[in-house]
Amino acid sequence: MLTEKEIEVLKLVKEGLTQKEVSKRLKISQPAVSNFYNNALKKIKDAKEILKLKREMKIGDE
Numbered sequence: 001m002l003t004e005k006e007i008e009v010l011k012l013v014k015e016g017l018t019q020k021e022v023s024k025r026l027k028i029s030q031p032a033v034s035n036f037y038n039n040a041l042k043k044i045k046d047a048k049e050i051l052k053l054k055r056e057m058k059i060g061d062e
Contacts, residue, residue: 006040009033 002010005026012022019037023030 002040002043006036009036010040
């Protein structure tokens with residue numbers, strides 16, 4: 001599950017803000033922005049992989 005801060009960072013990046021701009025907007029360091037962003041992407045990737053495995057396992061059961 002994504003944290004509130006990870007969601008905030010993703011939304012701002014999606015709007016086109018740079019990490020420096022996100023950092024200023026949220027009043028956090030640029031390394032923190034990078035960490036929140038990378039953690040969010042990893043969680044999303046992991047969730048997609050889990051869903052894919054569940055689908056594959058379900059297909060195999062039929």
